[in-house]
Amino acid sequence: MAELVEIIDPMDPRLDDFRDLTVADRRPDRPGGRGLVIAEGVVVVQRLLASPYPIRSLLGVRRRYHELAGDLADVAVPYYCASAEVMAQAVGFHLNRGVLATADRVQFADAGSLLARSHTVAVLEGIGDHENMGSIFRNAAALGVDAVLLAEGCADPLYRRSVRVSMGNVFKVPFAVLHGWVDDACSMLHAHGFTIAALSPAADAMPLFTAGLAGARVALLLGSEGPGLTDQSIAASDIRVQIPMADGVDSLNVATAGAIAFAAVARQR
Amino acid sequence: MAELVEIIDPMDPRLDDFRDLTVADRRPDRPGGRGLVIAEGVVVVQRLLASPYPIRSLLGVRRRYHELAGDLADVAVPYYCASAEVMAQAVGFHLNRGVLATADRVQFADAGSLLARSHTVAVLEGIGDHENMGSIFRNAAALGVDAVLLAEGCADPLYRRSVRVSMGNVFKVPFAVLHGWVDDACSMLHAHGFTIAALSPAADAMPLFTAGLAGARVALLLGSEGPGLTDQSIAASDIRVQIPMADGVDSLNVATAGAIAFAAVARQR
Numbered sequence: 001m002a003e004l005v006e007i008i009d010p011m012d013p014r015l016d017d018f019r020d021l022t023v024a025d026r027r028p029d030r031p032g033g034r035g036l037v038i039a040e041g042v043v044v045v046q047r048l049l050a051s052p053y054p055i056r057s058l059l060g061v062r063r064r065y066h067e068l069a070g071d072l073a074d075v076a077v078p079y080y081c082a083s084a085e086v087m088a089q090a091v092g093f094h095l096n097r098g099v100l101a102t103a104d105r106v107q108f109a110d111a112g113s114l115l116a117r118s119h120t121v122a123v124l125e126g127i128g129d130h131e132n133m134g135s136i137f138r139n140a141a142a143l144g145v146d147a148v149l150l151a152e153g154c155a156d157p158l159y160r161r162s163v164r165v166s167m168g169n170v171f172k173v174p175f176a177v178l179h180g181w182v183d184d185a186c187s188m189l190h191a192h193g194f195t196i197a198a199l200s201p202a203a204d205a206m207p208l209f210t211a212g213l214a215g216a217r218v219a220l221l222l223g224s225e226g227p228g229l230t231d232q233s234i235a236a237s238d239i240r241v242q243i244p245m246a247d248g249v250d251s252l253n254v255a256t257a258g259a260i261a262f263a264a265v266a267r268q269r
Numbered sequence: 270m271a272e273l274v275e276i277i278d279p280m281d282p283r284l285d286d287f288r289d290l291t292v293a294d295r296r297p298d299r300p301g302g303r304g305l306v307i308a309e310g311v312v313v314v315q316r317l318l319a320s321p322y323p324i325r326s327l328l329g330v331r332r333r334y335h336e337l338a339g340d341l342a343d344v345a346v347p348y349y350c351a352s353a354e355v356m357a358q359a360v361g362f363h364l365n366r367g368v369l370a371t372a373d374r375v376q377f378a379d380a381g382s383l384l385a386r387s388h389t390v391a392v393l394e395g396i397g398d399h400e401n402m403g404s405i406f407r408n409a410a411a412l413g414v415d416a417v418l419l420a421e422g423c424a425d426p427l428y429r430r431s432v433r434v435s436m437g438n439v440f441k442v443p444f445a446v447l448h449g450w451v452d453d454a455c456s457m458l459h460a461h462g463f464t465i466a467a468l469s470p471a472a473d474a475m476p477l478f479t480a481g482l483a484g485a486r487v488a489l490l491l492g493s494e495g496p497g498l499t500d501q502s503i504a505a506s507d508i509r510v511q512i513p514m515a516d517g518v519d520s521l522n523v524a525t526a527g528a529i530a531f532a533a534v535a536r537q538r
Contacts, residue, residue: 135525138520138521138522139525142512142514142515142520143514143515209536243532246413251410251411252412252528253407256404259528259529263478263529263532
Protein backbone atom coordinates (compact mmCIF):
# COMPACT_ATOMS: atom_id res chain seq x y z
CA MET A 1 0.00 0.00 0.00
CA ALA A 2 1.24 3.46 -0.89
CA GLU A 3 2.39 5.11 2.31
CA LEU A 4 0.46 8.21 3.33
CA VAL A 5 2.93 11.04 4.02
CA GLU A 6 1.57 14.32 5.34
CA ILE A 7 3.02 17.46 3.75
CA ILE A 8 2.34 20.88 5.22
CA ASP A 9 5.01 22.99 3.51
CA PRO A 10 4.40 23.64 -0.18
CA MET A 11 8.17 24.10 -0.62
CA ASP A 12 8.90 20.61 0.70
CA PRO A 13 11.45 19.13 -1.76
CA ARG A 14 9.54 15.85 -1.85
CA LEU A 15 6.97 17.73 -3.98
CA ASP A 16 9.54 18.74 -6.60
CA ASP A 17 8.06 16.38 -9.20
CA PHE A 18 4.85 18.36 -8.99
CA ARG A 19 6.26 21.86 -8.80
CA ASP A 20 5.12 24.48 -11.31
CA LEU A 21 3.30 21.93 -13.40
CA THR A 22 2.44 24.30 -16.21
CA VAL A 23 6.11 24.31 -17.14
CA ALA A 24 7.02 20.83 -15.88
CA ASP A 25 6.22 19.15 -19.17
CA ARG A 26 9.51 20.36 -20.58
CA ARG A 27 12.39 19.46 -18.34
CA PRO A 28 15.85 19.61 -19.88
CA ASP A 29 17.20 17.74 -16.87
CA ARG A 30 15.15 14.66 -17.76
CA PRO A 31 16.11 11.95 -20.25
CA GLY A 32 15.28 13.03 -23.77
CA GLY A 33 14.61 16.58 -22.60
CA ARG A 34 11.07 15.65 -21.79
CA GLY A 35 9.15 15.85 -18.58
CA LEU A 36 7.68 13.23 -16.39
CA VAL A 37 4.45 11.50 -17.15
CA ILE A 38 1.80 13.37 -15.18
CA ALA A 39 -1.70 12.13 -14.44
CA GLU A 40 -4.46 14.36 -13.06
CA GLY A 41 -7.68 13.20 -11.46
CA VAL A 42 -8.91 9.86 -10.16
CA VAL A 43 -9.68 8.14 -13.44
CA VAL A 44 -6.46 9.19 -15.17
CA VAL A 45 -4.38 8.29 -12.09
CA GLN A 46 -6.07 4.87 -12.02
CA ARG A 47 -5.11 4.31 -15.65
CA LEU A 48 -1.53 5.36 -14.95
CA LEU A 49 -1.37 3.00 -11.96
CA ALA A 50 -2.65 0.17 -14.18
CA SER A 51 -0.04 0.94 -16.88
CA PRO A 52 3.57 -0.25 -17.09
CA TYR A 53 4.97 3.25 -16.44
CA PRO A 54 6.96 3.21 -13.19
CA ILE A 55 5.16 5.41 -10.66
CA ARG A 56 7.33 7.90 -8.78
CA SER A 57 4.86 9.38 -6.30
CA LEU A 58 1.37 10.73 -5.82
CA LEU A 59 0.14 14.02 -4.42
CA GLY A 60 -3.42 14.53 -3.34
CA VAL A 61 -5.96 15.45 -0.74
CA ARG A 62 -6.84 12.88 1.90
CA ARG A 63 -10.22 12.00 0.40
CA ARG A 64 -8.66 10.86 -2.88
CA TYR A 65 -6.30 8.51 -1.00
CA HIS A 66 -9.31 6.64 0.31
CA GLU A 67 -11.04 6.66 -3.08
CA LEU A 68 -7.92 5.16 -4.65
CA ALA A 69 -7.26 2.63 -1.87
CA GLY A 70 -7.93 -0.37 -4.09
CA ASP A 71 -5.62 0.93 -6.81
CA LEU A 72 -2.86 1.77 -4.34
CA ALA A 73 -2.77 -1.65 -2.67
CA ASP A 74 0.31 -2.83 -4.55
CA VAL A 75 1.97 0.55 -4.94
CA ALA A 76 5.27 1.02 -3.12
CA VAL A 77 5.73 4.80 -3.55
CA PRO A 78 4.52 7.53 -1.19
CA TYR A 79 1.17 9.29 -1.42
CA TYR A 80 1.93 12.86 -0.37
CA CYS A 81 -1.16 14.08 1.38
CA ALA A 82 -1.72 17.82 1.45
CA SER A 83 -4.49 20.36 1.72
CA ALA A 84 -5.92 21.82 -1.46
CA GLU A 85 -4.13 25.08 -0.61
CA VAL A 86 -0.70 23.48 -0.18
CA MET A 87 -1.24 21.55 -3.41
CA ALA A 88 -2.18 24.73 -5.29
CA GLN A 89 0.95 26.50 -4.01
CA ALA A 90 3.26 23.65 -5.04
CA VAL A 91 1.64 23.00 -8.41
CA GLY A 92 1.18 26.64 -9.36
CA PHE A 93 -2.55 26.66 -9.95
CA HIS A 94 -5.70 25.42 -8.29
CA LEU A 95 -6.27 21.83 -9.13
CA ASN A 96 -9.88 20.85 -8.87
CA ARG A 97 -9.30 17.16 -9.44
CA GLY A 98 -7.54 16.72 -6.09
CA VAL A 99 -4.93 14.11 -7.02
CA LEU A 100 -1.85 13.82 -9.21
CA ALA A 101 0.63 11.08 -9.95
CA THR A 102 3.98 11.13 -11.72
CA ALA A 103 5.79 8.34 -13.49
CA ASP A 104 8.93 7.93 -15.53
CA ARG A 105 8.88 7.61 -19.28
CA VAL A 106 9.97 4.28 -20.67
CA GLN A 107 9.44 2.67 -24.03
CA PHE A 108 7.64 -0.63 -23.88
CA ALA A 109 7.30 -1.88 -27.39
CA ASP A 110 8.61 -1.28 -30.85
CA ALA A 111 6.28 -0.91 -33.80
CA GLY A 112 6.95 -4.42 -35.06
CA SER A 113 5.97 -6.15 -31.85
CA LEU A 114 2.79 -4.04 -31.63
CA LEU A 115 1.87 -4.93 -35.21
CA ALA A 116 2.43 -8.61 -34.55
CA ARG A 117 -0.36 -8.65 -31.97
CA SER A 118 -2.81 -6.12 -33.49
CA HIS A 119 -5.73 -6.30 -35.89
CA THR A 120 -6.61 -2.63 -36.20
CA VAL A 121 -4.04 0.11 -35.81
CA ALA A 122 -4.12 3.86 -36.35
CA VAL A 123 -1.12 5.37 -38.14
CA LEU A 124 -0.81 9.11 -37.53
CA GLU A 125 1.05 11.54 -39.78
CA GLY A 126 1.47 15.20 -38.86
CA ILE A 127 -0.92 15.20 -35.89
CA GLY A 128 0.88 18.02 -34.11
CA ASP A 129 -1.92 19.16 -31.83
CA HIS A 130 -1.85 17.71 -28.32
CA GLU A 131 -5.62 17.80 -27.90
CA ASN A 132 -6.24 16.00 -31.16
CA MET A 133 -3.62 13.44 -30.14
CA GLY A 134 -5.36 12.88 -26.80
CA SER A 135 -8.78 12.62 -28.43
CA ILE A 136 -7.51 10.04 -30.92
CA PHE A 137 -6.31 7.84 -28.04
CA ARG A 138 -9.61 8.23 -26.22
CA ASN A 139 -11.50 7.20 -29.34
CA ALA A 140 -9.06 4.37 -30.08
CA ALA A 141 -9.64 2.90 -26.63
CA ALA A 142 -13.41 3.13 -26.97
CA LEU A 143 -13.63 1.77 -30.50
CA GLY A 144 -11.32 -1.21 -30.45
CA VAL A 145 -8.12 0.11 -32.01
CA ASP A 146 -5.29 -2.11 -30.77
CA ALA A 147 -2.35 0.27 -31.15
CA VAL A 148 -1.36 3.72 -32.38
CA LEU A 149 1.72 4.21 -34.55
CA LEU A 150 3.30 7.62 -34.86
CA ALA A 151 4.75 8.47 -38.25
CA GLU A 152 6.25 11.93 -38.75
CA GLY A 153 5.31 15.28 -37.26
CA CYS A 154 3.27 14.00 -34.35
CA ALA A 155 2.73 15.56 -30.95
CA ASP A 156 3.87 13.70 -27.85
CA PRO A 157 1.08 11.46 -26.51
CA LEU A 158 2.58 11.71 -23.02
CA TYR A 159 2.48 15.50 -22.89
CA ARG A 160 0.28 16.60 -20.01
CA ARG A 161 -2.51 18.01 -22.18
CA SER A 162 -2.62 14.90 -24.38
CA VAL A 163 -2.85 12.73 -21.25
CA ARG A 164 -5.72 14.80 -19.88
CA VAL A 165 -7.75 14.97 -23.10
CA SER A 166 -7.24 11.22 -23.65
CA MET A 167 -8.74 10.60 -20.20
CA GLY A 168 -5.64 8.52 -19.48
CA ASN A 169 -6.09 6.30 -22.51
CA VAL A 170 -2.54 7.11 -23.67
CA PHE A 171 -1.59 4.74 -20.82
CA LYS A 172 -3.95 2.06 -22.06
CA VAL A 173 -3.61 1.97 -25.84
CA PRO A 174 -0.03 0.98 -26.73
CA PHE A 175 1.87 3.20 -29.12
CA ALA A 176 5.24 3.31 -30.84
CA VAL A 177 7.15 5.51 -33.23
CA LEU A 178 7.28 4.26 -36.82
CA HIS A 179 10.79 4.62 -38.17
CA GLY A 180 11.63 4.91 -41.85
CA TRP A 181 8.41 6.62 -42.87
CA VAL A 182 7.17 6.23 -45.63
CA ASP A 183 8.79 3.31 -47.46
CA ASP A 184 10.36 1.15 -44.76
CA ALA A 185 7.46 1.65 -42.39
CA CYS A 186 4.87 0.71 -45.02
CA SER A 187 6.91 -2.35 -45.96
CA MET A 188 6.77 -3.42 -42.33
CA LEU A 189 3.00 -2.88 -42.22
CA HIS A 190 2.62 -5.01 -45.34
CA ALA A 191 4.96 -7.67 -43.98
CA HIS A 192 2.60 -7.99 -41.02
CA GLY A 193 -0.37 -8.40 -43.35
CA PHE A 194 -1.89 -4.96 -42.91
CA THR A 195 -3.96 -3.20 -45.53
CA ILE A 196 -3.07 0.48 -45.36
CA ALA A 197 -6.25 2.51 -45.70
CA ALA A 198 -5.70 6.26 -46.00
CA LEU A 199 -8.57 8.46 -44.84
CA SER A 200 -8.86 11.04 -47.59
CA PRO A 201 -11.46 13.53 -48.77
CA ALA A 202 -10.59 12.80 -52.42
CA ALA A 203 -13.70 12.33 -54.52
CA ASP A 204 -12.50 9.00 -55.91
CA ALA A 205 -11.75 7.48 -52.52
CA MET A 206 -13.98 4.54 -51.58
CA PRO A 207 -16.91 5.14 -49.25
CA LEU A 208 -15.70 4.17 -45.81
CA PHE A 209 -18.61 1.94 -44.85
CA THR A 210 -18.46 -0.23 -47.97
CA ALA A 211 -14.71 -0.35 -48.45
CA GLY A 212 -14.49 -4.06 -47.64
CA LEU A 213 -12.28 -3.72 -44.59
CA ALA A 214 -13.63 -6.87 -42.95
CA GLY A 215 -11.27 -9.65 -42.09
CA ALA A 216 -8.00 -8.05 -43.05
CA ARG A 217 -5.60 -6.41 -40.69
CA VAL A 218 -6.27 -2.72 -41.16
CA ALA A 219 -3.94 0.23 -40.65
CA LEU A 220 -5.98 3.43 -40.79
CA LEU A 221 -3.80 6.30 -41.87
CA LEU A 222 -4.85 9.71 -40.56
CA GLY A 223 -3.30 13.06 -41.48
CA SER A 224 -3.72 16.54 -40.10
CA GLU A 225 -6.76 18.70 -40.79
CA GLY A 226 -4.96 21.39 -42.71
CA PRO A 227 -2.44 19.91 -45.13
CA GLY A 228 -3.81 16.37 -44.93
CA LEU A 229 -1.68 13.36 -45.76
CA THR A 230 1.46 13.81 -47.81
CA ASP A 231 1.51 12.65 -51.43
CA GLN A 232 4.07 10.00 -50.48
CA SER A 233 1.89 8.47 -47.79
CA ILE A 234 -1.16 8.50 -50.08
CA ALA A 235 0.92 6.77 -52.74
CA ALA A 236 2.11 4.15 -50.26
CA SER A 237 -1.44 3.31 -49.17
CA ASP A 238 -3.34 0.33 -50.52
CA ILE A 239 -6.70 2.06 -50.61
CA ARG A 240 -8.13 5.47 -49.92
CA VAL A 241 -11.36 5.66 -47.98
CA GLN A 242 -13.60 8.64 -47.43
CA ILE A 243 -16.37 9.63 -45.06
CA PRO A 244 -19.28 10.77 -47.21
CA MET A 245 -19.59 14.43 -46.30
CA ALA A 246 -21.95 17.24 -47.10
CA ASP A 247 -19.34 19.87 -46.71
CA GLY A 248 -16.11 18.87 -48.39
CA VAL A 249 -12.56 18.96 -47.14
CA ASP A 250 -11.65 19.77 -43.56
CA SER A 251 -15.19 19.79 -42.35
CA LEU A 252 -14.52 17.29 -39.58
CA ASN A 253 -11.92 17.46 -36.85
CA VAL A 254 -9.26 14.78 -37.41
CA ALA A 255 -10.06 12.98 -34.16
CA THR A 256 -13.76 12.93 -35.06
CA ALA A 257 -13.06 11.66 -38.57
CA GLY A 258 -10.81 9.02 -37.03
CA ALA A 259 -13.56 7.95 -34.63
CA ILE A 260 -15.99 7.45 -37.50
CA ALA A 261 -13.35 5.41 -39.33
CA PHE A 262 -12.59 3.32 -36.23
CA ALA A 263 -16.31 2.63 -35.79
CA ALA A 264 -16.67 1.72 -39.47
CA VAL A 265 -13.80 -0.77 -39.30
CA ALA A 266 -15.20 -2.30 -36.10
CA ARG A 267 -18.59 -2.51 -37.83
CA GLN A 268 -17.14 -4.38 -40.82
CA ARG A 269 -15.41 -7.01 -38.71
CA MET B 270 -19.88 46.74 -51.26
CA ALA B 271 -19.03 47.19 -47.59
CA GLU B 272 -17.45 50.62 -47.24
CA LEU B 273 -13.83 50.61 -46.07
CA VAL B 274 -13.51 52.99 -43.09
CA GLU B 275 -10.05 53.59 -41.66
CA ILE B 276 -9.81 53.60 -37.87
CA ILE B 277 -6.67 54.76 -36.11
CA ASP B 278 -7.94 55.31 -32.56
CA PRO B 279 -8.71 52.09 -30.65
CA MET B 280 -11.15 54.06 -28.50
CA ASP B 281 -13.20 55.15 -31.54
CA PRO B 282 -16.85 54.60 -30.54
CA ARG B 283 -17.56 52.95 -33.89
CA LEU B 284 -15.63 49.95 -32.54
CA ASP B 285 -17.87 49.58 -29.49
CA ASP B 286 -19.39 46.35 -30.82
CA PHE B 287 -15.95 44.79 -30.71
CA ARG B 288 -14.70 46.22 -27.45
CA ASP B 289 -13.43 43.89 -24.74
CA LEU B 290 -14.63 40.82 -26.57
CA THR B 291 -13.83 38.39 -23.79
CA VAL B 292 -16.70 39.91 -21.81
CA ALA B 293 -18.86 41.02 -24.74
CA ASP B 294 -20.72 37.72 -24.96
CA ARG B 295 -22.82 38.72 -21.98
CA ARG B 296 -24.42 42.10 -22.42
CA PRO B 297 -27.32 42.96 -20.17
CA ASP B 298 -28.12 45.91 -22.44
CA ARG B 299 -28.93 43.52 -25.31
CA PRO B 300 -32.28 41.77 -25.82
CA GLY B 301 -32.47 38.64 -23.69
CA GLY B 302 -29.34 39.65 -21.80
CA ARG B 303 -27.24 38.10 -24.49
CA GLY B 304 -24.51 39.52 -26.61
CA LEU B 305 -24.15 40.08 -30.25
CA VAL B 306 -23.29 37.32 -32.65
CA ILE B 307 -19.54 37.50 -33.17
CA ALA B 308 -17.61 35.80 -35.96
CA GLU B 309 -13.81 35.49 -35.98
CA GLY B 310 -11.66 34.64 -38.97
CA VAL B 311 -12.29 34.53 -42.70
CA VAL B 312 -14.22 31.26 -42.91
CA VAL B 313 -16.49 32.00 -39.97
CA VAL B 314 -17.11 35.56 -41.15
CA GLN B 315 -18.00 34.18 -44.60
CA ARG B 316 -20.54 31.84 -43.03
CA LEU B 317 -22.02 34.69 -41.00
CA LEU B 318 -22.28 36.86 -44.13
CA ALA B 319 -24.06 34.00 -45.90
CA SER B 320 -26.51 33.54 -43.00
CA PRO B 321 -29.73 35.42 -42.34
CA TYR B 322 -28.30 37.21 -39.26
CA PRO B 323 -28.28 40.96 -39.91
CA ILE B 324 -24.66 42.13 -40.05
CA ARG B 325 -23.84 45.22 -38.00
CA SER B 326 -20.23 45.84 -38.99
CA LEU B 327 -16.84 44.27 -39.60
CA LEU B 328 -13.43 45.02 -38.16
CA GLY B 329 -10.26 43.77 -39.72
CA VAL B 330 -6.89 44.40 -41.23
CA ARG B 331 -6.73 45.63 -44.81
CA ARG B 332 -5.60 42.30 -46.27
CA ARG B 333 -8.73 40.54 -45.06
CA TYR B 334 -10.92 43.16 -46.74
CA HIS B 335 -9.48 42.14 -50.08
CA GLU B 336 -9.75 38.43 -49.26
CA LEU B 337 -13.43 38.89 -48.43
CA ALA B 338 -14.19 41.18 -51.40
CA GLY B 339 -16.51 38.66 -53.06
CA ASP B 340 -18.45 38.09 -49.85
CA LEU B 341 -18.74 41.80 -49.11
CA ALA B 342 -20.14 42.78 -52.53
CA ASP B 343 -23.74 43.02 -51.32
CA VAL B 344 -22.99 44.10 -47.78
CA ALA B 345 -24.15 47.58 -46.81
CA VAL B 346 -22.39 48.00 -43.47
CA PRO B 347 -18.92 49.44 -42.87
CA TYR B 348 -15.69 47.44 -42.79
CA TYR B 349 -13.61 49.15 -40.12
CA CYS B 350 -10.05 48.80 -41.24
CA ALA B 351 -7.38 48.96 -38.55
CA SER B 352 -3.86 47.81 -37.85
CA ALA B 353 -3.37 44.61 -35.87
CA GLU B 354 -2.26 46.75 -32.93
CA VAL B 355 -5.35 48.98 -32.94
CA MET B 356 -7.54 45.87 -33.24
CA ALA B 357 -5.79 44.22 -30.29
CA GLN B 358 -6.28 47.33 -28.14
CA ALA B 359 -9.98 47.57 -28.97
CA VAL B 360 -10.74 43.87 -28.66
CA GLY B 361 -8.63 43.30 -25.55
CA PHE B 362 -6.36 40.58 -26.85
CA HIS B 363 -4.27 39.82 -29.89
CA LEU B 364 -6.41 38.37 -32.59
CA ASN B 365 -4.46 36.29 -35.01
CA ARG B 366 -7.31 35.73 -37.41
CA GLY B 367 -7.35 39.39 -38.51
CA VAL B 368 -11.07 39.92 -39.06
CA LEU B 369 -14.26 40.04 -37.01
CA ALA B 370 -17.90 40.63 -37.80
CA THR B 371 -20.88 41.26 -35.57
CA ALA B 372 -24.54 40.63 -36.22
CA ASP B 373 -27.77 40.89 -34.32
CA ARG B 374 -29.52 37.85 -32.93
CA VAL B 375 -32.85 37.01 -34.46
CA GLN B 376 -34.91 33.87 -34.44
CA PHE B 377 -35.62 32.49 -37.87
CA ALA B 378 -37.65 29.39 -37.41
CA ASP B 379 -39.65 27.54 -34.82
CA ALA B 380 -39.11 23.87 -34.17
CA GLY B 381 -42.23 22.87 -36.08
CA SER B 382 -41.24 24.57 -39.30
CA LEU B 383 -37.75 23.05 -39.08
CA LEU B 384 -39.19 19.58 -38.55
CA ALA B 385 -41.51 19.98 -41.51
CA ARG B 386 -38.56 20.31 -43.88
CA SER B 387 -36.03 17.95 -42.24
CA HIS B 388 -35.19 14.26 -42.54
CA THR B 389 -32.51 13.93 -39.87
CA VAL B 390 -32.42 16.13 -36.80
CA ALA B 391 -30.33 16.11 -33.64
CA VAL B 392 -32.20 16.72 -30.39
CA LEU B 393 -29.88 17.84 -27.60
CA GLU B 394 -30.62 17.50 -23.89
CA GLY B 395 -28.31 18.94 -21.25
CA ILE B 396 -25.43 19.81 -23.58
CA GLY B 397 -24.17 22.63 -21.39
CA ASP B 398 -20.64 22.87 -22.71
CA HIS B 399 -20.07 25.51 -25.41
CA GLU B 400 -17.29 23.56 -27.13
CA ASN B 401 -19.35 20.39 -27.33
CA MET B 402 -22.23 22.47 -28.69
CA GLY B 403 -19.97 23.98 -31.35
CA SER B 404 -18.52 20.58 -32.29
CA ILE B 405 -21.99 19.09 -32.67
CA PHE B 406 -22.91 21.81 -35.18
CA ARG B 407 -19.67 21.29 -37.09
CA ASN B 408 -20.35 17.55 -37.29
CA ALA B 409 -24.02 18.10 -38.14
CA ALA B 410 -23.06 20.28 -41.12
CA ALA B 411 -20.53 17.75 -42.39
CA LEU B 412 -22.69 14.69 -41.95
CA GLY B 413 -26.05 15.75 -43.33
CA VAL B 414 -28.06 16.64 -40.24
CA ASP B 415 -30.77 19.06 -41.34
CA ALA B 416 -31.46 20.84 -38.06
CA VAL B 417 -30.57 20.89 -34.38
CA LEU B 418 -33.27 21.11 -31.72
CA LEU B 419 -32.41 22.25 -28.23
CA ALA B 420 -34.32 20.57 -25.44
CA GLU B 421 -33.47 21.50 -21.85
CA GLY B 422 -30.17 22.52 -20.28
CA CYS B 423 -28.31 23.42 -23.45
CA ALA B 424 -25.56 25.95 -23.99
CA ASP B 425 -26.11 28.85 -26.37
CA PRO B 426 -25.04 27.93 -29.92
CA LEU B 427 -24.41 31.61 -30.67
CA TYR B 428 -22.00 32.10 -27.78
CA ARG B 429 -18.62 33.18 -29.13
CA ARG B 430 -16.82 29.96 -28.20
CA SER B 431 -19.56 27.78 -29.73
CA VAL B 432 -19.39 29.82 -32.92
CA ARG B 433 -15.61 29.41 -33.13
CA VAL B 434 -15.52 25.67 -32.41
CA SER B 435 -18.37 25.10 -34.89
CA MET B 436 -16.25 26.84 -37.58
CA GLY B 437 -19.29 29.02 -38.22
CA ASN B 438 -21.63 26.10 -38.80
CA VAL B 439 -24.01 27.44 -36.15
CA PHE B 440 -24.88 29.96 -38.88
CA LYS B 441 -25.45 27.24 -41.42
CA VAL B 442 -27.34 24.46 -39.64
CA PRO B 443 -30.71 25.80 -38.52
CA PHE B 444 -31.67 25.34 -34.89
CA ALA B 445 -34.61 26.04 -32.60
CA VAL B 446 -35.58 25.61 -28.99
CA LEU B 447 -37.94 22.72 -28.32
CA HIS B 448 -40.67 23.84 -25.96
CA GLY B 449 -42.63 21.51 -23.71
CA TRP B 450 -39.88 18.96 -23.27
CA VAL B 451 -40.46 15.99 -22.83
CA ASP B 452 -44.09 15.19 -23.62
CA ASP B 453 -45.29 18.00 -25.88
CA ALA B 454 -42.03 18.15 -27.80
CA CYS B 455 -41.99 14.40 -28.44
CA SER B 456 -45.62 14.54 -29.56
CA MET B 457 -44.61 17.17 -32.08
CA LEU B 458 -41.70 15.03 -33.31
CA HIS B 459 -44.07 12.08 -33.75
CA ALA B 460 -46.67 14.25 -35.46
CA HIS B 461 -43.99 15.10 -38.05
CA GLY B 462 -43.26 11.41 -38.58
CA PHE B 463 -39.96 11.26 -36.70
CA THR B 464 -38.62 8.14 -35.02
CA ILE B 465 -36.93 9.27 -31.81
CA ALA B 466 -33.69 7.32 -31.41
CA ALA B 467 -31.93 7.88 -28.09
CA LEU B 468 -28.18 7.32 -28.10
CA SER B 469 -27.59 5.30 -24.95
CA PRO B 470 -24.84 3.10 -23.53
CA ALA B 471 -27.44 0.68 -22.11
CA ALA B 472 -26.53 -2.92 -22.85
CA ASP B 473 -29.94 -3.69 -24.32
CA ALA B 474 -29.90 -0.75 -26.76
CA MET B 475 -29.78 -1.74 -30.42
CA PRO B 476 -26.45 -1.60 -32.24
CA LEU B 477 -26.38 1.71 -34.07
CA PHE B 478 -25.38 0.43 -37.49
CA THR B 479 -28.11 -2.19 -37.71
CA ALA B 480 -30.92 -0.32 -36.00
CA GLY B 481 -32.97 0.01 -39.18
CA LEU B 482 -32.96 3.79 -39.36
CA ALA B 483 -33.25 3.88 -43.14
CA GLY B 484 -36.14 5.67 -44.73
CA ALA B 485 -37.81 7.06 -41.66
CA ARG B 486 -37.39 10.58 -40.42
CA VAL B 487 -34.93 10.23 -37.58
CA ALA B 488 -34.48 12.41 -34.50
CA LEU B 489 -31.23 11.45 -32.79
CA LEU B 490 -31.43 12.28 -29.11
CA LEU B 491 -28.09 13.09 -27.47
CA GLY B 492 -27.51 13.72 -23.76
CA SER B 493 -24.53 14.97 -21.82
CA GLU B 494 -21.49 12.83 -21.09
CA GLY B 495 -21.86 12.76 -17.35
CA PRO B 496 -25.48 12.21 -16.35
CA GLY B 497 -26.63 11.12 -19.81
CA LEU B 498 -30.23 11.37 -20.92
CA THR B 499 -32.96 11.73 -18.32
CA ASP B 500 -35.25 8.78 -17.58
CA GLN B 501 -38.14 10.77 -19.02
CA SER B 502 -36.47 11.34 -22.34
CA ILE B 503 -35.37 7.70 -22.58
CA ALA B 504 -38.96 6.68 -21.86
CA ALA B 505 -40.29 9.03 -24.53
CA SER B 506 -37.94 7.62 -27.19
CA ASP B 507 -39.02 5.05 -29.74
CA ILE B 508 -35.77 3.13 -29.74
CA ARG B 509 -32.45 3.22 -27.99
CA VAL B 510 -29.33 2.81 -30.07
CA GLN B 511 -25.76 2.24 -28.92
CA ILE B 512 -22.30 2.55 -30.38
CA PRO B 513 -20.56 -0.77 -29.74
CA MET B 514 -17.73 0.21 -27.41
CA ALA B 515 -14.78 -1.51 -25.86
CA ASP B 516 -14.77 0.70 -22.86
CA GLY B 517 -18.26 1.22 -21.53
CA VAL B 518 -20.08 4.34 -20.52
CA ASP B 519 -18.70 7.82 -21.09
CA SER B 520 -15.76 6.65 -23.13
CA LEU B 521 -16.57 8.93 -26.04
CA ASN B 522 -17.06 12.66 -26.02
CA VAL B 523 -20.72 13.49 -26.76
CA ALA B 524 -19.89 15.35 -29.98
CA THR B 525 -17.81 12.39 -31.17
CA ALA B 526 -20.54 9.91 -30.29
CA GLY B 527 -22.99 12.15 -32.10
CA ALA B 528 -20.77 12.25 -35.19
CA ILE B 529 -20.66 8.45 -35.33
CA ALA B 530 -24.43 8.37 -34.98
CA PHE B 531 -24.90 11.01 -37.70
CA ALA B 532 -22.63 9.01 -40.03
CA ALA B 533 -24.50 5.79 -39.24
CA VAL B 534 -27.87 7.36 -40.06
CA ALA B 535 -26.48 8.84 -43.29
CA ARG B 536 -25.08 5.40 -44.13
CA GLN B 537 -28.47 3.73 -43.65
CA ARG B 538 -30.30 6.13 -45.92
